[in-house]
Amino acid sequence: MKKEIFFQLNGEPRRVDVAPHETLLDVLRGKMGVHSPKEGCGRGDCGACTVLLDGKAVRGCLVLAMEVEGQAVTTLEGLGRDGPRALQEAFVEGNVFQCGFCAPGVVLAASALLAAHPDPTERQIREALAGNLCRCTGYEPIVKTILAVAKKKKGRKAKPSSAPSRRTAS
Amino acid sequence: MSIACEFEYVRPASLKDALRLLARPPEGGAMPLAGGSDLIAWLRDGAVQPGLVVDIKQLPELRGIRVSGGGLWMGAAVPFSELMESPAVQKHAPVLVEAAGVLASVGIRNRATPAGNICSAVPCCDSGPVLLVYEAEIHVATLRGTKVIPAANWFLAPRRTALPPGGLVTGIRIPVARHAGAFAKLKRYRGEDLAQASVAVRVDAKGAWRVAFGSVAPTPIRGRKTEKILAGHKQPEGAVLEQAATAAEAEVAPITDIRSSEHYRRLMVGVMLRRSILLASARLVGKGAAYGINIIEEDAP
Numbered sequence A: 001m002k003k004e005i006f007f008q009l010n011g012e013p014r015r016v017d018v019a020p021h022e023t024l025l026d027v028l029r030g031k032m033g034v035h036s037p038k039e040g041c042g043r044g045d046c047g048a049c050t051v052l053l054d055g056k057a058v059r060g061c062l063v064l065a066m067e068v069e070g071q072a073v074t075t076l077e078g079l080g081r082d083g084p085r086a087l088q089e090a091f092v093e094g095n096v097f098q099c100g101f102c103a104p105g106v107v108l109a110a111s112a113l114l115a116a117h118p119d120p121t122e123r124q125i126r127e128a129l130a131g132n133l134c135r136c137t138g139y140e141p142i143v144k145t146i147l148a149v150a151k152k153k154k155g156r157k158a159k160p161s162s163a164p165s166r167r168t169a170s
Numbered sequence B: 001m002s003i004a005c006e007f008e009y010v011r012p013a014s015l016k017d018a019l020r021l022l023a024r025p026p027e028g029g030a031m032p033l034a035g036g037s038d039l040i041a042w043l044r045d046g047a048v049q050p051g052l053v054v055d056i057k058q059l060p061e062l063r064g065i066r067v068s069g070g071g072l073w074m075g076a077a078v079p080f081s082e083l084m085e086s087p088a089v090q091k092h093a094p095v096l097v098e099a100a101g102v103l104a105s106v107g108i109r110n111r112a113t114p115a116g117n118i119c120s121a122v123p124c125c126d127s128g129p130v131l132l133v134y135e136a137e138i139h140v141a142t143l144r145g146t147k148v149i150p151a152a153n154w155f156l157a158p159r160r161t162a163l164p165p166g167g168l169v170t171g172i173r174i175p176v177a178r179h180a181g182a183f184a185k186l187k188r189y190r191g192e193d194l195a196q197a198s199v200a201v202r203v204d205a206k207g208a209w210r211v212a213f214g215s216v217a218p219t220p221i222r223g224r225k226t227e228k229i230l231a232g233h234k235q236p237e238g239a240v241l242e243q244a245a246t247a248a249e250a251e252v253a254p255i256t257d258i259r260s261s262e263h264y265r266r267l268m269v270g271v272m273l274r275r276s277i278l279l280a281s282a283r284l285v286g287k288g289a290a291y292g293i294n295i296i297e298e299d300a301p
């Protein structure tokens, strides 16, 4: 039986009619105009459908839409709302992706990682992205970019001492 | 491709309600839904066609991690990633943490649960060997009451378990005791994959070993013959280690399938057992790599 569900989508309260057999991915793409999550495998293996559910990376193809009642769903559209984040900018700058099919999932998985571990090791990055398959890049540029963004952020945070010196210089 | 089969979805408010729904299912049957990693893939494939899906992951009785009465209790709805981060689980069931670390991917671990893993009961189930070496208890509720099923009696055949009809796993309990252990999983490539073979070992301060294997028999199995050879050896090496590996290779019963050949699985069981034993015995005396490494890829002994 169809039912109206209510949840937060990219920070906004939304209502939508869904049937029990519809997945979150089906509903986002087919009914809500959110096209960044992709269907690669449809069975949990590729990560192209990654979305954040209450901040955690999950697979949109393995979640029934009805399960997210009352929860917060974030897609790539939600991340970029206040202009592209440092991570997204770095990916663009480095021209990291090629076909881009994996990109929304990779960016979300990486954001969830950086939110939980602002200064991850390379191993943590590889682990966090192990479920996001990319057929183009060979992963190296993706991992390097995430590492660089984390380092840069850390550098900025650890720099309060340099701020006053800059002020005196100006 | 989307899910073709039609079913009803219910999120019951209490365990009682859930059990009522499971006890009197509509045509086609009722299936509990926790993380959904297996269930939703099976629904897509048409491998299962229930009339009703009962979402149990919000039930308070199935949440939480507690240590009490000499046991570590893990609610059936707690996903792997939450268990991995729990200090209580890290302390009392480190082998489960190690196994969770090589299970699928973060996106799956944020939803999937050990309880769901053992209810799906596929031969390559990673939680199986771990719960066997911990002699875990599977706590089951039915409308008639609760029941405790030892992990050793849980797995009956591929995808068949001792769960009674209309029953629901409420949690898993692991007896608390000082020990060390290790988990090794053989995959075809780095990143996520189902196991070609897996080995779990646990040793206590007296040198009593428990050994179990996954993906090398119709169900996860305990390696009793291997355990006998190791018994009393806190730091097995040389001939004992070789005999144990030979016994393990003989007591598993793998098949050849798309992931590997029977012969390769058997030989790798010996290799993985040796590495796991060396790592567990090092950990027993406060040495060896911290839990959470991938024994096949990383610098294990």
Ligand code: FES
Residues within 6 Å of the ligand: A038, A039, A040, A041, A042, A043, A044, A045, A046, A047, A048, A049, A050, A059, A060, A061, A062
């Ligand atoms: S489409 Fe969901 S994991 Fe591949």
Ligand code: FES
Residues within 6 Å of the ligand: A097, A098, A099, A100, A101, A102, A103, A133, A134, A135, A136, A137
């Ligand atoms: S850029 Fe093509 S799949 Fe990743």
